[in-house]
Amino acid sequence: MxxxxxxxxxxxxxxxxxxxxxxxxxxxxxxxxxxxxxxxxxxxxxxxxxxxxxxxxxxxxxxxxxxxxxxxxxxxxxxxxxxxxxxxxxxxxxxxxxxxxxxxxxxxxxxxxxxxxxxxxxxxxxxxxxxxxxxxxxxxxxxxxxxxxxxxxxxxxxxxxxxxxxxxxxxxxxxxxxxxxxxxxxxxxxxxxxxxxxxxxxxxxxxxxxxxxxxxxxRLMTDRPHRYTIASDDNRALAAALVADRATAGVSLDGETLRVEATEFLHFAELLPRVARDAGVRLYDVTPQDESLESVFSYLVQR
Known part of the structure; x- marks a missing residue:
């Protein structure tokens, strides 16, 4: 050998x-x-x-x-x-x-x-x-x-x-x-x-x-921070509801765009529609910002 x-x-x-x-x-x-x-x-x-x-x-x-x-x-x-x-x-x-x-x-x-x-x-x-x-x-x-x-x-x-x-x-x-x-x-x-x-x-x-x-x-790839841009009919109410949960690492409002960083992908995938429903907020668009293979690997380098 x-x-x-x-x-x-x-x-x-x-x-x-x-x-x-x-x-x-x-x-x-x-x-x-x-x-x-x-x-x-x-x-x-x-x-x-x-x-x-x-x-x-x-x-x-x-x-x-x-x-x-x-x-x-x-x-x-x-x-x-x-x-x-x-x-x-x-x-x-x-x-x-x-x-x-x-x-x-x-x-x-x-x-x-x-x-x-x-x-x-x-x-x-x-x-x-x-x-x-x-x-x-x-x-x-x-x-x-x-x-x-x-x-x-x-x-x-x-x-x-x-x-x-x-x-x-x-x-x-x-x-x-x-x-x-x-x-x-x-x-x-x-x-x-x-x-x-x-x-x-x-x-x-x-x-x-x-x-x-x-x-x-x-696990390293799945548990990395995931970034999304979200469009809804009430971004402020949605941001307030999301920021209180452990899966949300950061929230910011940029004009009409809500930017969210989530630390637990699977939990956040379940959280977002539930929070929007409970807050009476209509979701128009949810777009992941960092799903390219290069971004995944770059996260591993930065660890």
């Missing part, structure tokens, strides 16, 4: 900081790396894979630095988000080349096993240029698995997959996690991570925002 460790790790390009002082540990089982697009997930995965050196800090695999450590590739497998294939090769040729580069004793047999594992054996003789996005994802997976690595890193692996392909990959990764392999995959979709990961690391704007199982992360 293998463990990856990131200690006070940063990576910058000129004045742009892609990863900022991140510390985390990725052990056996399935870990989800969650964050919005542009959060630095790909940069972090490339450092974990030894393709990029940290500008500061360290990335180690079982205690040894990954950067400039070719032996690490006997243990690591990487499925990048970017298309790193050659369209003029067949899927079988591409996976075979990966097996040969790893110096395997029987590269042909290893390539066939890997293609069978990802259900691509029937398409092995077709050129990659003819593949769908989902098929390209699976052939990249086969190339990463050809040497049977103990650690698998996947960058947005479900992009472009149809429901059947997604279910197959979920089953495959679950089996790998249960077998004791170390699997890290990135995603910007919480529900995608919930289906698969036993542990979640959240990255936002290059910073490590949260860590824990998905129930803890879901």
């Amino acid at each position: 293998s463990t990856l460790e990131v200690a006070a790790c940063s990576r910058w390009y000129g004045n742009v900081v892609a990863v900022n002082d991140v510390t985390m540990r990725v052990g056996p089982g399935i870990t989800g790396l969650l964050g919005p697009n542009g959060a630095g997930k790909s940069t972090l995965i490339h450092m974990l894979a030894g393709f990029l050196p940290p500008s500061a800090g360290t990335v180690t695999l079982d205690g040894a630095a990954v950067w400039r450590h070719p032996e690490a590739y006997r243990t690591l497998g990487l499925v990048p988000e970017r298309e790193a294939t050659f369209d003029y090769l067949t899927g079988g040729q591409f996976v075979l080349a990966s097996a040969e580069l790893h110096g395997l004793a029987d590269p042909g047999a290893a390539a066939r096993r890997a293609l069978e594992t990802v259900a691509m054996l029937d398409a092995a003789d077709r050129k990659i240029g003819e593949y769908s996005k989902g098929m390209r994802q699976r052939v990249k997976m086969a190339a990463a698995l050809v040497h049977d690595p103990a650690v698998l890193l996947l960058d947005e692996p479900f992009n472009g997959m149809d429901p059947r392909q997604r279910l197959h990959l979920i089953g495959l990764l679950r089996a790998m996690g249960e077998a004791g392999r170390t699997v890290l995959f990135s995603s910007h979709i919480l529900e995608e991570v919930e289906q698969l990961a036993h542990h979640i690391e959240v990255l936002v704007a290059g910073r490590h925002a949260a860590s824990g199982d998905y129930r803890e992360i879901r």
